[in-house]
Amino acid sequence: MKRILLIEDDLELSRSILFGIELLNIPDLETEIKLDGTDGLARVSSAPAPDLVILDMHLPNVAGQDIYEAIRRGIPDCKVIIMTANMALAREIRNRQGNWQVLPAPDDVFGKPFSLMEFQHAVSEVLGVTV
16 A cells, blocks of 8 residues: 655645546555645654655645654655745755755655646656556
8 A cells, every 4th residue: 555645735736636646546545635734744743654745845834844854754764745836945955955955855846836747757656656
């Protein structure tokens, strides 16, 4: 079984992303959405651990970077795809600048808006599934 946790405060975007993932027809896939940073942080700190976290950087209550750091400390084998509407932040993460010089690199970074097909490809690649 593969578990994907999506932490994104935009409900409509969350639904669209999960719909795109469902179209991949990954066998034995479980998906879950958390709509704010507090719930997202609580979920990554509890079992069962997700195989992939799709993480927005700008969340209510707890910042995405704080959740990212908790994931890397608590479940280092978990894959992480970061999403952000802040193109400067996306560049900073990709180029390993600022705080991202010392943090482990995410598995992928997407600037919003993004191509659903490219996102689907990244999800299947990160999870190591053929679709």
